[in-house]
Structures are given as C-alpha cells and as structure tokens.
Amino acid sequence: MCLRHKLARLFIGADPQLRRMLGYWAATGVFYTVCLGLMLVQIRAGTADRAPAIFLCWLGMSSVLGCYVLIRVSRVLRILPAQLAVLQALIALGCNVAAYAISGPVRGASLMVLLVVIVFCTFSLRPRATLALCAGTIVALGATIGWHVIHDPLHFPAQLEAVHFGLAAASLLTVSLLTGEMSKLRVRLSRQKEALLAAVATIRTLATIDELTALANRRHMNDVLGEEERRTRARGQPVCIALLDIDFFKRVNDRYGHAGGDAVLRSFAAAARAGLRDGDVLARWGGEEFLLMLPDTCLAAATAVLARIAANVGAMRVGAIDADAAPITFSAGVAERGGGEPFADTISRADRAMYIAKSSGRNQIVPIAAEPGAGVSAGVRSDIRTLSRGQV
Numbered sequence: 152m153c154l155r156h157k158l159a160r161l162f163i164g165a166d167p168q169l170r171r172m173l174g175y176w177a178a179t180g181v182f183y184t185v186c187l188g189l190m191l192v193q194i195r196a197g198t199a200d201r202a203p204a205i206f207l208c209w210l211g212m213s214s215v216l217g218c219y220v221l222i223r224v225s226r227v228l229r230i231l232p233a234q235l236a237v238l239q240a241l242i243a244l245g246c247n248v249a250a251y252a253i254s255g256p257v258r259g260a261s262l263m264v265l266l267v268v269i270v271f272c273t274f275s276l277r278p279r280a281t282l283a284l285c286a287g288t289i290v291a292l293g294a295t296i297g298w299h300v301i302h303d304p305l306h307f308p309a310q311l312e313a314v315h316f317g318l319a320a321a322s323l324l325t326v327s328l329l330t331g332e333m334s335k336l337r338v339r340l341s342r343q344k345e346a347l348l349a350a351v352a353t354i355r356t357l358a359t360i361d362e363l364t365a366l367a368n369r370r371h372m373n374d375v376l377g378e379e380e381r382r383t384r385a386r387g388q389p390v391c392i393a394l395l396d397i398d399f400f401k402r403v404n405d406r407y408g409h410a411g412g413d414a415v416l417r418s419f420a421a422a423a424r425a426g427l428r429d430g431d432v433l434a435r436w437g438g439e440e441f442l443l444m445l446p447d448t449c450l451a452a453a454t455a456v457l458a459r460i461a462a463n464v465g466a467m468r469v470g471a472i473d474a475d476a477a478p479i480t481f482s483a484g485v486a487e488r489g490g491g492e493p494f495a496d497t498i499s500r501a502d503r504a505m506y507i508a509k510s511s512g513r514n515q516i517v518p519i520a521a522e523p524g525a526g527v528s529a530g531v532r533s534d535i536r537t538l539s540r541g542q543v
Contacts, residue, residue: 172222172232180215198255207249214242236275243268244288252295262319269326278331285327289320361435363413364420372434372442376494379446391453392497393443393485394505398513400439414469415479422467426460450487450518457483457516482508486519
C-alpha cells in the first residue's frame, strides 16, 4: 500500500459512510476558513471588535477540529450521524449569531451564512429537526439584536436592525420549508429507487429462473454455457453435459392431471439439486427434460453424480401421487466435451445418448466419451448410428 493510501486510510478511514460524513465536514471546514478570512479582514480594517473577533475565530476553528475528532470516533462512541449534524449546525449557527454582534457596519452580510448552514442541514437532518434549528436561530438572533438595540442604539439603530431581523427570519423560514420539501423529495426518490431495484431483481430472477422448479431456465443456461465455454477454452479443463428426462411423465399427467405433474417436477428438481456438487448447474431444458452441466469433471465422475441423483429421485415421495405407485425414474445421457468442441455438439451427443437410454428400457444412464470417434460404450455404438427421434 502506497503512502498516499495509508494517509487516506488514517485520516478518512475506509468506511463509505464515514468518508461521506468527512466529506461534508471538509466542505464545512472550507466554508469556515472563508468566514475566518473575512473576519480577519474586518479586524484589520478596525470594523470588528478585536478581542471578541479573535476569540470567535479560535472558537470556530477549534470547533471544526473537534467535530472531525468526533466524526472519526463516532462508531466507537456510538454517536449517530444526525446527532453530529445537529452539533455542527448548533456551533455554526451560534458562531454566526455571535459574529453578527461583533461585525460592525457590514454585519448584515453575515446573515447570509445562516442560510448556508440551514441548507447543509438538508443532507443529514429530517425536516422537523431543520425547522427546529431554524426557529432556535431566529429566537437567538432576535434576542441578540434586541439586546444590542437596547444597550447600544448608536451602533444598532432600531429601524435598521428590524429590517435585518425581518429579512433574516423570513429567509430562514423560507429556506427551511424549501429544504424540508427537498428532503422529503429525496426520501421519496430513495424509496422509489429501492422499489425499482427490487423490481429489476425480480425481473432478473424471472428471466433466469424457471418458476415451477426454481432451477435455471433454458435462456440462463445458455448464458452459463457460453461463459463456461470461454473459461474452458483458456484452461482446457474437462466438462460434462448430461440430459435427463423423466420416464413415463405423460402417464403421470394423464392419471393425476397437470397438478400432479407439476408436483413431480418440483420434487424431481429438489431431489436432483440435493445430489449436485458445488459448481454443478442444473436447468429445466423443456417440459420434463433437464440439462446438467458438470464443470471440471471427467466422464466417470459425472456418471457417479448422476447415479447419486438417480438414488435421490428413486427415494422421493410425491404427495400428489399414490403411495403404491411406481417410483419416479429418469433416463439420462451424459457426454464429455471434446477439446474445443462447441457445447451445442456436446449437448447433441448427450441427447442421442439419452434417447438410447430411453429406447433401451429407461431408468438408465448412458455415458458417451469425448474422444473423437469413440462414441458411447461398445454395447450401444451401433444404436447411435441408426437411432432417430422418430424411433423412440
């Protein structure tokens, strides 16, 4: 880690929320620095009381540094961001009211700073809290102006101060109400964004997951196969593809209706999923047919996984099916992908092997090797050459 990153981690931390709070603090610090410079100009020009002005400058900068420390340790002390925002706002508003009292003839310009502080509150506080701060500031400003009008009418003419107070109060209330509406709008937009993200997630799920079985659907499986094809092209690892078809599924639909067929599909998907390993991907390929991708797997290991799935499926019980009914079985063909072979060709070979399994009595797993010309095992090689879908 370079020195710049180490210093950044030391001063602003790594937590995103903490960094955002320190970003607001930095903006406040810049604003305080500008105000400090203007106060020093007034001190040099002799328009501000020197001793109180210098004390106020020290107080302001000390407060900025103190707020930085509080933000950095806020997690340890369990200080909420809203509490920190209120503290910073109170310090800023208090310093500004004090600056008005000691600023001399140009004190009216300092009232604009109050509006900036209220606007800053919009990012951290709720509208009611901002309005309460505004009301407290108006009361404090009114008390300060009233005291000076009574005790120093020469430098604080009543008519001029009334104008200052009226404009400041009206502006603060207006800005508070407007920022409150902005805050409500921000909350509403945030909720709409959350709802939109949830809707997008739902759409993404519907686009990739089969609703009935909760397995990957055919569209998503094609994407997965494309990614796996790019990955294995670079690494050259073996991949096996299996096609599984539930035996005599039409009889289930005819006897128990589509509700019974759906129950069988859901139970089959759950039983098959329980037999998979990490990295294996099972998808509903269409109807009662399922496609299984087994990455980094040789043909013997893939056949063992299918045997485990067959045991799970044979042991499952479906509530919609009679207890004395024959167990659910499936026929499967599994093919090992040859080097550089498109997955479409591997799927085609697995499909042929699956139809051989079905034509040979069902409830079987037929493997087909990856080597060019090897075909399936010797007992079924001639069947692959002659079998067609119309003969099944």
